[in-house]
Amino acid sequence: MPSFIIEGGHNLSGEITPQGAKNEALQVICATLLTKEKVTIANIPDILDVMNLIVLLRDLGVEIEQISPHEYSFKAENINLDYLKTEKYHKQTSSLRGSVMIVGPLLARYGLAEIPKPGGDKIGRRRLDTHFIGIEKLGAVFNYDSNKKVFEIRGNNLNGAYILLDEASVTGTANVIMASVFAKGITTIYNAACEPYVQQLCIMLNAMGAKIRGIGSNLLTIEGVTSLKGCSHRLLPDMIEVGSFIGMAAMTCSHLTINNVDVNQLGIIPESFARMGIKIINKKNKIIIPSQCKYTIESFIDGSIMTISDAPWPGLTPDLLSVFLVVATKAIGSVLIHQKMFESRLFFVDKLIDMGAQIILCDPHRATVIGMGKNLHLRAATMVSPDIRAGIALLIAAMCAEGTSTIHNIEQIDRGYERIDERLNAIGAKIIRV
DSSP, X not given: OOEEEEEOOOOOEEEEOOOBOHHHHHHHHHHGGGOSSEEEEESOOOOHHHHHHHHHHHHHTOEEEEEETTEEEEEOSSOOGGGGGXXXXXXXXXXXXXXXXXXXXXXXXXXXXXXXXXXXXXXXXXXXXXHHHHHHTTTOEEEEETTTTEEEEEOSSOBOOEEEOSSOOHHHHHHHHHHHTTSBSEEEEESOOOOHHHHHHHHHHHHTTOEEEOTTSSEEEEEOOSOOOOEEEEOOBOHHHHHHHHHHHHHTTOEEEEESOOGGGSTTHHHHHHHTTOOOEEETTEEEEOOOSOOBOOOOTTSOOEEEEOOSTTSOOGGGHHHHHXXXXXXXXEEEEEOOSOSSTTTTHHHHHHHTOOEEEEEXXXXXXXXXXXXXXXXXXXXXXXXXXXXXXXXXXXXXXXXXXXXEOTHHHHTTSTTHHHHHHTTTOOEEEO
16 A cells, blocks of 8 residues: 655745646546547546546547547547446446446447446445436436446437436536437536536537537536537646645645636635635736745634535535645634535544644534644644545645654545645655655
């Protein structure tokens, strides 16, 4: 099991460029299954989840060419549907949650899909009802084999429908969109997720010949077409990585420039960090985090304690709450971190408490952080990363701590952050991969 050994107490300095957006990559790579023509995607991050999905598509029969380190072409002309029945396929998809998004494209193009119960982060119950109910309304039929724990989906004649999603699920919305592009007639998706990832998927599909209206809103209208063509697409910078770098700069009292960032694509993230007292300077195509060894959490207008909580876009993404939580430990003031969407994502705070942070875990969804400012002296610790986002929060804490910390199970971090040790070491961190 690879681990990070982190020597804390070092300031970062210089420039860093975020990778391509992981969540967008998983969606648009699955969308290449919708056409037999070549699709080229640039700015693909070299991270475990994305590389595992690329391997899965190659095993399905997609012709894949790596054009450059971060650019690939995909040609899904000859798909081997028999591969869906193999043990290898079941093992691949059960360990990669993003694989659930191959259901929509396969069903739309071939009328058949099969998927085991997907894996991914262990952050509580992550149901698939939104995916399946939406696809069923298009006319698909689901069968579940409880012995094999496999879903089989069939639907040769999908028809457009009015679909009201029970939650604004990003992957659920993406799956239903891809399933409906060939459905006869008009499909209306209400309460659709409108995150930039979904917007980018719709933009790419329209470039391929789909007819999707309402992009950027929670009401999408899709007019079915008979086929899609190839296209070229470039991923956005990963806003989760941008937020992680902001948190690192604040915790390590560092001056950091983050390149290739359009602040208008970050939604409420900059304003949320500003509520924590962190300064962000916006320049063309970059943001600058000045060195700030002291930052104070705001209170609400009535004087009550600030609450930072996740919400569907344009609200704050849940993927950054772990970073906000660890950043709050060094702030002046108190904040309630409310993780509404996943019930186990805050359980890593016991490791921060062991390091000396002042945190009260109220319940599986809420934690109160009492920021200690300069009085915070995090102790080095040995920890295990439970998931991607907790892993990066623990890495930030270790970079701020006094002494040398160890983080095990860093495969979780590698699932979402490309060569994070090398990139941070280049700007002043001291991280050894063993």
